[in-house]
Amino acid sequence: MDNKAYALKMQGITKRFPGTLANDHITIECEHGKVLGLLGENGAGKTTLMNILYGLFRPDEGQIFIDGEEVEIQSPSDAINHGIGMVHQHFKLVDTLTVIENVVLGLPTMKQVLDLAPAKEKLLKLCHEYELFVDPDAEVWRLPVGQQQWVEILKALYRDCKVLVLDEPTAVLTPSESNNLCRAISKITAQGKSVIFISHKLREVMEITDNVTVLRDGKVIGTIATKDATQLKLAEMMVGRAVEIERRPRAKVPADSEPVLVMKDVNVYDERGVHALKNFNLTVHAGEIVGVAGIDGNGQRELAECISGLIKPQSGTIEIKGKPVTGVISDPSFLGFIPEDRHKTGLVLDFTVAENLIIKEYMKAPFAKKGILQYKEIGSHANEMIDKFHVKTSSKDVAVKTLSGGNQQKVVIARELNPEPILDIASQPTRGLDLGAVMGVHDVLMQERERGAAVLFISAELQEVMALSDRIIVLYSGENMGDLDGDTADQAVIGQMMLGKRI
């Protein structure tokens, strides 16, 4: 098919950010009157790609075609002029203005006096046409979140968009609102407009889309027609690795091994009030790796954060070696925590390598005495860690942001695991790393196990969970779906459990 057949085609889009390759030669094709699903986990590059389409980022490489013609999109207004409508995950509405004011905001007009009556008429017509009902005179901040999304969609339709992008639209909707959205989408496509539907919820993608493109680590894994796809197949594409990872041989965990982490009936609600962990029970023993499998966003982050004391569970108990967790644990000889987003949470990118290695111990001897930092000690500690963990850096005194992703992760690992904690939490520790670096992380975790540490290994990559874990639990929608033996676990069974089937 030549490019003309596509309402939108993005070809070979590449975008680099310092330390990461967010989009790596991504090509997507969206046909007229069809819904293209864009599936991938957090950090797979979906949002970056859409921000490029909307002119918020400039791609380093690649072309964009609309109706077969190459276009240059330098700003959101270019994108709008080319008929692209975008509903961002976080709405871009002016809260204090009314619905109709938001809709006409930014439209060119020659009139000096704002006359909203014709605009209102046009908006109401759209409301009826798509069955997305909102009061044009209501102030936006008074509307429930679902209706705010209708406003965003109507705003794009009002501008007569040809391609409508919906970035995780259902994350904020109730089930009945989701149904309204589905109905509206089918009406939009019936008119020959195209929709790009971004999500990591498989069920919706199956229901709504015509074609699905799966992204992982900034690359396109594949594009298939939804009618040929199954949830399982999509899940595999989302989380699997192209390269087979062998299961690591190991001795059995002794039956009398001491329980280190004990969680009982833990319930956690996240900041939006979503029930993120439901009556969660888990025990991790010394010298074992417990792998947590599951599709991203099913409670993994909350699990790691409530154990490390960053968030407080609403009910239930968490004990590490008999000591209840009450506040943030910053004692690295007790808990080593490799957080899931090293740029945001694990490192201070503008600090040097040496400084990043002590951000949990900067106030303790030998790094500080009477509140004065001991740069000599800090420096020799840094050199020792750089040698021991093979961190590739020109010096201990360069900013950690100049290092590659794998070496940044080595800095985090050195800081968290060198003090030999009794419990390790590794949350998505290999995300965004190349295979060599992934293997390095796996080596470290196995060494931790041999040392006798209890290891909780959270990963959305099923293969590596199966390769490393002594026991595997599966998280689905905040629930522990079951506890499997690592040696005998079956990938297909885990795959089913990840989709919410109890086995």
Added chain:
Amino acid sequence: MGEKKTLNLPLIGNIILTKGHSVLGIILGIIAGGILILISGVNPFDAYGAMLRGAFRNWASFTNVLVRSSPLLLGGIGVAIGIKSGLWNTGIEGFMYLGGIGAAIVSTMNLGLPPVLYVLLCFLVGMLFAGVWGAIPGYLKAYRGVNEVTCTIMMNYIAVYLTNWIVTSTPIAQPEAFYPMSLPFAQATYLPILTQGTSLHIGPFIGIVVCLVFYFLLKYTSFGFRTRMLGYNPIAARYAGVNSKRQMVIIMVIGAMLGGLAGTIECIGLRHRLYMEYVTNVGYESVAVALVAGGNPIGVLVSALFFSILKAGGATMAIETGVSSSMSSIIIALCVLFVVGVGVADEKSASARKRKAKAAAAAKKEVAE
């Protein structure tokens, strides 16, 4: 980042190194100011010459520069530690009023203390008043998510009117005054004058010492490490166990106490009374000082002195050459704009350079293949 040349002069070398933006921005600001002076019909070289003469003609004129630098140094540091920890403290104006109020209450009471003790008491009370005042926006920012810029500016207005009320309608107000002011302060609270016949008090030297202390504090202590970590990445700081909310309040209170100290020193060092609206925007100028310094305490030292030269010399420039007396404020504002602008431009060109280098590398690879 890594490609800047190193000049290993103590302190000054450091500034040129990390503050290349500021130096270039200031130069551009001075040139732009010169153009404005030219437009107003005066030879800019004459005008700037008059300005320099005004600041450096003799020791007496230089003392004027120093006296003006005192609140800018202290207020500038108060803002700078905020910048380092990611907080925009725009409340120095208000904190200075509170420091003045504290000093006025103590020193109009005539406690009969010996001078050294009495001065220290004034410092203490002034800083205490301002510290409590600063704890309010600090608390609101940290625990209630209120924007600190809005909050501190609003509180500045409250502080202004609180001062007006105190110098008009309370027992410490001067009755039947030609301008609203407090009763005169006790002699024992006057800051010692260092050079007879000038108003040079010890305030500027306190300011310089405070700059050096905070330079050390930020760089070489656990407290400074925590503060910088909070400024660079508050989430990582929280993960590392820093109580970031408490630290925010502490930083705001320290900034407020420095502002309060600046206000106290202005009152007991220079005016010996509390006057209505005596701060005259110095608090906002200290935000400019800290901005130009990029939050670096040594930078604050330099930029506060630079601004004081502009302000002190500006008066002479206005008298001798007829340039508007507000020209020095305009030049200060231009310098801030250029410093910020140069920083942004530099960042953009750096990323453009990077892109080009990458494209070149990719092209090379293609050719090789």
